[in-house]
Amino acid sequence: MAGRWVLRIGSLVVGLVLWQVLTATDAEVWLRFSQLPTVVEVAQRFGEQVGGADYYRDLGNSLLRITSGFLLAAVLGVTFGVVIARSRLLGDLLQPSLEVVRPIPAIALVPIAILLFPTDEQGIVFITFVAAFFPILVSTRHAVRALPTIWEDALRTMGGSRWQVLLRVVLPGTLPGVFGGLSVGMGVAWICVISAEMISGQFGVGYRTWQAYTVVDYPGVIVGMITIGLLGWLTSSAVELLGRRVTRWLPREASA
Template sequence: MTLSAQTIPLAPTSTRDTEVLARSTARGFAVPTRLRTALLTAVPLAALLLLWYLLTANQVVFWLRFDKIPTPAEVFDSFRTQAGTHSYYSNITSSMRRILIGFGLATVAGVLIGMAIGRSPLVNALVRPVLEVFRPIPAIALVPLAILLFPTGEQGIVFITFFAAFFPVAVSTIHAMHALPRVWEEAARTLGAGRFAILFRIALPGALPGIFSGLSVAMGVAWICVISAEMISGQFGIGYFTWQSYGLLDYPGVVVGMLSIGVLGWATAWLVEVVGRRVNRWLPRAVR
């Protein structure tokens, strides 16, 4: 009588095989990764919503005054009203357009100038002092100057957004260039690579992880400054909507504007992170 290989399970031949077999056996009982991530994301948000409801519904006054803060139900009713109007979506579109243009220009200019400063001692000596003089200036402090410089308020807000996002990108690019191992460049030169090949096929890909760290910071700073500029001198935008609601004593509308800003900022930061993961797929951690 012969026994087929299908009737007798083969024993694991190593510890690694044992772990793989145990993992595959338990996989049917495990929670899917995406569902687990979604649950972990939803739990703190639900807890925050519950705390908000309890504090406002009971009108708690303990140093902080929650008796004047709108309840979640009032904010939801205000959001439902705003979601049925054209102006709400027009304001969101205006803010997104300013963010995309200002952040896009800051990305291109910051990476190019950062690469030039990080690679060339001459450019570093000429440009770095100017960069360091303007970097500490808050972008929102340029609102009066932007009103004088640009013919329209739209151009001025885009300039402020660009100014705010430019410096995190440029500085992160400079540091990423300085952190590159010299052996990469020496090996490329040994193999006959020219200056531009080293710059765009060795230096730039190697610096991309550091550059995307700066892009993540720049996106958050850009949102802070574009909302502030819209509140001061804008006529459209979600920041203008929030400030206008405050002027009309529409406090649920103020919270709707704040939450809209938070969701938009979260979405754009997530988009930068997704692009960064795809671009930096060659990293060992990204593969894992």
């Protein structure tokens, strides 16, 4: 295990050293590294931002938007996925409309969100919700339909009701697929919330990154990008960790 962490940290260090060398020497090998800030400049700018209150206010705003939109998407995505997969009538009623909306990029709904919602904050949460909703919905629907029917039949032969089948077979059996959708949904939600903040936000990591670009603060832009990457990694890792905890009862492959 220690060897794997050494390898991971080593690869990161090599990447940073290569970045520093290429930018410090103004290398131009088709790509113009002379236009990028060095690692030292980015580190200095990062230290300045971490020492100010605006950085943490932006973090809090982005995390609040992600949490609100993602939790709503998780509840409704799982609910609709189960309903559509389990009920032919409701599937016929709901799935056509959802399938028409699903290919539309969530960020393309920004003008609609501006028209529909009285505040930009509500519109950004809506964009985040839409971005996460469909991956969760589709993963849940496929997970429910992939369940072996013999599991349900076994419980029914023992007198199990529809609710018991749902609670003891369907929901536990679909958890791996559901958490796969949640992990994907979290990543997509971050992409869209940052884009929405750049377009119509007043605070947040995306807004601050765009503001840095408009004033030609390229180290600040890189700091914003790194912050976005770290936030996305931490939140996705949290979802995957929760998924492993919840599905501990599943058989695992032996490690090599």
